[in-house]
Amino acid sequence: MDYSLKKYYKQSATYKIFSGIFTYSAAIISTLGDISLNAVEVAKCILKGQIDRRELIEQCNRFGISSLPITLSIVGMTSVIVASQVALEMVKQGGGNFVGLLMTMLIVREVGVIMSGFAIISMIGSSLASEIATMRVTEQIDAIKVLKVNPIRYLFVPRVLSGLIMMPPVVAIAAAVGVIAGAITANLTSGLGYLAFFDSAWLGIYMKDLSVCMLKAATFGAVIALISCSCGYAAHGGAKGVGEATTKAVVWSFVAIVILDMFFAMVFFF
Amino acid sequence: MSIEVKNLVKTFGDKRVIDGVSFKVNNGETLAIVGFSGSGKSTILKLICGLTTPDSGEIITSEGDIAMVFQYSALFDSLNVADNIAFALHERKELRKKYTEKEIKNIVAEKLELVGLKGIENKFPSELSGGMQKRVSFARAIVTEPKTILYDEPTAGLDPISSTLIEDYIVRLKDETHAASVVVTHQMSTITRTANRVIMLYNGKVVFEGTPEEMLRQDNEYTKQFCMASLEGPMRMIAEN
Numbered sequence: 001m002d003y004s005l006k007k008y009y010k011q012s013a014t015y016k017i018f019s020g021i022f023t024y025s026a027a028i029i030s031t032l033g034d035i036s037l038n039a040v041e042v043a044k045c046i047l048k049g050q051i052d053r054r055e056l057i058e059q060c061n062r063f064g065i066s067s068l069p070i071t072l073s074i075v076g077m078t079s080v081i082v083a084s085q086v087a088l089e090m091v092k093q094g095g096g097n098f099v100g101l102l103m104t105m106l107i108v109r110e111v112g113v114i115m116s117g118f119a120i121i122s123m124i125g126s127s128l129a130s131e132i133a134t135m136r137v138t139e140q141i142d143a144i145k146v147l148k149v150n151p152i153r154y155l156f157v158p159r160v161l162s163g164l165i166m167m168p169p170v171v172a173i174a175a176a177v178g179v180i181a182g183a184i185t186a187n188l189t190s191g192l193g194y195l196a197f198f199d200s201a202w203l204g205i206y207m208k209d210l211s212v213c214m215l216k217a218a219t220f221g222a223v224i225a226l227i228s229c230s231c232g233y234a235a236h237g238g239a240k241g242v243g244e245a246t247t248k249a250v251v252w253s254f255v256a257i258v259i260l261d262m263f264f265a266m267v268f269f270f
Numbered sequence: 271m272s273i274e275v276k277n278l279v280k281t282f283g284d285k286r287v288i289d290g291v292s293f294k295v296n297n298g299e300t301l302a303i304v305g306f307s308g309s310g311k312s313t314i315l316k317l318i319c320g321l322t323t324p325d326s327g328e329i330i331t332s333e334g335d336i337a338m339v340f341q342y343s344a345l346f347d348s349l350n351v352a353d354n355i356a357f358a359l360h361e362r363k364e365l366r367k368k369y370t371e372k373e374i375k376n377i378v379a380e381k382l383e384l385v386g387l388k389g390i391e392n393k394f395p396s397e398l399s400g401g402m403q404k405r406v407s408f409a410r411a412i413v414t415e416p417k418t419i420l421y422d423e424p425t426a427g428l429d430p431i432s433s434t435l436i437e438d439y440i441v442r443l444k445d446e447t448h449a450a451s452v453v454v455t456h457q458m459s460t461i462t463r464t465a466n467r468v469i470m471l472y473n474g475k476v477v478f479e480g481t482p483e484e485m486l487r488q489d490n491e492y493t494k495q496f497c498m499a500s501l502e503g504p505m506r507m508i509a510e511n
Contacts (some may be wrong), residue, residue, distance in 0.1 A: 012507070131348075135346075138342060138344060138347075139344040140344050140346055140347070142316075142344065143338070143344040143345075143346070143410075144357075145311065145320075145321060145360070146319050146320075146321065146336065146337065147358040147362075147363060147410075147414070148335065148358065148414075149361040154361060154462060243295075
């Protein structure tokens, strides 16, 4: 192919489309590779007991306590929205006895954990990614390496562990708030009694639902922290790089927890 | 011999940033590396301290820690001055076992006194001026008693008096630690006041090696252009190449 033909070929729409797809796919594979390698390194450190307790407590406080108000608000409000849509209609159709069951099942199985995940991503995940990305672009991570400290052990391990430990209690509290908010909304919109709501609520909840909910919460917490840290760690450039890393962390975390949620649904409820 | 660099090559993309650079630095000696921005000076420091790996060539350093003072200090924002300085002592298993908390506190106070910043242990980096941050990063760098100290533009962006202070600390640290030091700088005062020898890089190659006095004599066309800050000479800015 002579030079002019090559130049013409490179300007063609087909070339641009395929080249764009290739570049995008390569970036996705590279990010997945980075996340996997970091996950392996984090697991190694945890298995070796290389855990900075002081940092872990600080991160648990950040992951659990700081995120609680926004998580409770989002799950509570989602519950209010759902209850206000379904309670009156179900009571009208003669299904008032099942409003509690429906609401509780929905909150414990899906809404509580997935909405908490979204709240944690937007509040904690973005902050983890921007913090680590800033450390990267200001050479603080280079300084950690020069001081012969493993940055994965120092930065990732306490954050991933805090996600794993703190997300289940956050989701449990959020789900409880969601169910109560649902009961109050159902009462206000349809006049459904609290006793009727909670009587039917118990019918739809099994130990398996609670266990899967906690397992999902722990997995989501660890995955959000791992993805956020990995995206921040791979940042480059200046302020723009920090912004890109934060956006990437949020997008990847959202996609990851939806995929994981689908996986959990297929494995445990199909 | 503390640092020996042999025929180092490093390429980024299509550009060969370091092209066959060799030099030696003895214990208790300071080598200044000068040259245009983008001539590979900082890359050499990153290669020596292992932050990046060379494509080919060899770097031999004495046993013991290598410390680096970063251009923008690179202090940990979330930690106070004391925790910044004691970072390696807290986080490295072998050092954590070696020192008690009280000893670590004493070491931090001693290093802060050495850089003339006694009593600022509880301040955070954001509360310090640029010069003070640089001095804290000196204290952090020497806390593990390194055998090699690397300085990446230690006086860049500082006023002349702060620069003189930093230059004095570089000399003082060299005398007290007998470490081999490499200083990357553009500043003539830093070269003349701290360095025993100077190498100049251009296009990834060493174009001058000698003492600061020989550099100032301007026998070499490259050093002449550099010292005169002239646009006329063998060196062209990268954009012009």
